[in-house]
Amino acid sequence: MPENGKLREKVIVKGSNFGNDKSKVKVYFVDGASERLATIINLDNQTIYCLAPRQLPGENRIKVVVDDKEVITDEVFEYEQAQNVSTIAGTQNVRKSEDGTLAEASFEYTWGIGAVGNNTVLVFQRDNPRVRLVSVNDNKVATIHPGFKAGKPAVTKDRQKVYAIGWEGGHTIYMYTKGTGWAPTRIGQLGAQYAGRVLSAALDASEEWLYFVDANKKFARFNVTTQEIEDIATLDISGSLHSNGVYIVYHPIYDCFFMSNQLTYSVYRLEKDGKCQVFAGSSTQARVQDGYREDAYFAQPNGMAIDEDGNFFIVEGFKAYVLRKISVEDGYVSTVAGMVDVASQIDGTPLEATFNYPYDICYDGEGGFWIAEGWGQAVRKYAVE
Template identity: 25%
Template sequence: MILFRPQFYLMVAILVVLTSCEQKESIVGKEHDPNKSIVLTSFFPREGGAREKILLDGENFGVDISKIKVFFNKTQATLISSNGDRIYALVPRLPGADPKISIVVGKDSMSYENTFNYRTQAQVSTVTGNGVKSFKPGMLSEAEVYGKYLELDAEGNIFMSWRDGGTFGVARINELQNIVTPLIEANTATDRILFANGLTVDRSTGMLTASHESVKEVMFTFDPREAWYPRQKNMKYSSSDLNSIVEADRYKNFITYCPYNKHLYTRYRDGKIAKINPETLQATIVHQGPIGSQYGQAINPAKPWLLYITLHSNASPIEYRQGISVLDLRDPNGSGGFKRLNAPGGSSFRDGPLADALFNYPKDIKFDNSGNMFVADYGNHCIRMVSADDMVTTVAGQPGKSGYKDGGPVESLFNQPWGVAVNEQGDIYIADWNNARIRKLVIE
């Protein structure tokens, strides 16, 4: 009788597992043949929301997911695995309406004939504010906010500017720390230390910048390394550029950081757009566009050379009023120039292709990292989204109906939302101005 030690049985078990794994790999692991086209057959499920698991069937995908790309419209999906004939993936967030699924392997690209029925899931909640139209710092449950414009850094800090309720300033709101704190504040409109509107953050450094609305050269920076202590900076224009800014229309409501060339851009009410080096403070007028007051300004991170602007109902020429326009910063005075994107005729509501869409006093605009634009549609009391493929949908609020209510996209209510900001995860924060609250919209 032969006796075997326990170690022998362990070794046999390991060899069996390894052998079975190798056999399984040889059966299901079908490498991609670059001499043959990929073939698409079907996918399951046919509908779902963000992060839904989906199986994509076909042939000749290969097993190396680093060489495979799956797109829902223009939005790339996360891949889990592939055995050559089946890809296991997760549905991406906000791919647009009825996305077409495309698979790319090497130079080969194919799309399924049927589209995917994407279901948007959204939820609105209140972050801080109690409806009192003033500013009071403190814990989120106790603070009072009357914010107009918002911005976010990569660390989750929400920055808010306000200029109503007897005071004005810039504040920091942090959900994790449960706190609202002022960074700069004044008690009367005559003490214009910093009269701020739109805010901007360089998310690589965390630097917050705000332009002084009514002084041509002045902006303020808030460095997180200095606990966001406010520092006045003066832009350095040539005398000809500085004198060219019409004194009666010197107001610059916005300043925006552009990651494409690491400069700042601001616009004056006389229609001049300036480019500022944040290190040297050298400033140059780079474009003369339509005149008029401004509601919003933002850079698209998916195309960071495009500067988007919403103009007031006093804009001239009139075709730019209450609309979304864009300027290509690579050649601001080129053939493209400053152009309106949505249909003319403001003070209305219409979803659909951007070229046909209508807004009612669109105010602040911001983008997520996929290139979806979110619009605070002030006059329609709702939040609209312009997808990366230029389709406009209403994602929260009831068009034309004001009120205050948290919940899903159909039942939620806003009252003249003014500011928006989007974090790295794609969550949208809203300055619900006439409700004197900061709201949060999570979309999947």
């Protein structure tokens, strides 16, 4: 009990032989996609008090595990999911680079963002280049690296380190660490062999190599410890890559990368050996159409993020201005927030909200998708609870 509720709802499970040691008991909410661990507040031999974890909307059964024994309830808990889009900092009507509180701070064109925990993100600004730290808990925006121009960063799984590759020139690589207050440290440079622009970087599961694709279709990697650079392949795909570069993201379930390209309106599956094929979208169709990934279309796919279940979230730019999702379960592509071809900045429910050229997105692991807006010059958040 109760029979339904939202995130962190207090749920009581009645039974017997639970014991009194919380360390020996686990409670999971089980839906069609996965099992999610609940937080146990207290228990006695016949009652467990726990908090409902974030889940997919719909019915869940509750599984109780004590030592090596388990049982699943016959009754179901109906999870009510709440979704909302909000502006964290910045506004489309102010084009400056001023630090201060969330309400006072302003941005210029942003196109890269990485979540580092505790309601904090690093934002990479294209115009008047700099890296900004946005902390909701501290109510502040601060410039931590003036003059550096980079796109999507790569964040380690423990969110203690962030890597970014310089967009053009010699492609200098910087590391930002939580222990130093996110101060930048130069750790290497790619050099002139990558004349094309580099907009995005991604770590694989080992977190030893920083992978990237330049605008000349070169797929390569940089070792963050030894500074070794290794060319992997020149991508065999039709059409050109966008001159600003492309976005890539690592997918832990598939153990490969996915790449978006504005000019071919597509998302590609990119293997570690450089094999590349269209995953969703079509180079001949620039429009927003939902459906299974073989039939769905994109107008201008930009930054991507992967949630804990393996679902893709992709922001779309020109002539779209929406947030799309590709379900890992069945490959269905849906529009989850924003209004197609409406470029503005309105907060609210996904059906009410609008975006002003969203350029990149990251996931914080706690139901929050943070969005860097280009034209909107703001940091937005799509929250799923």
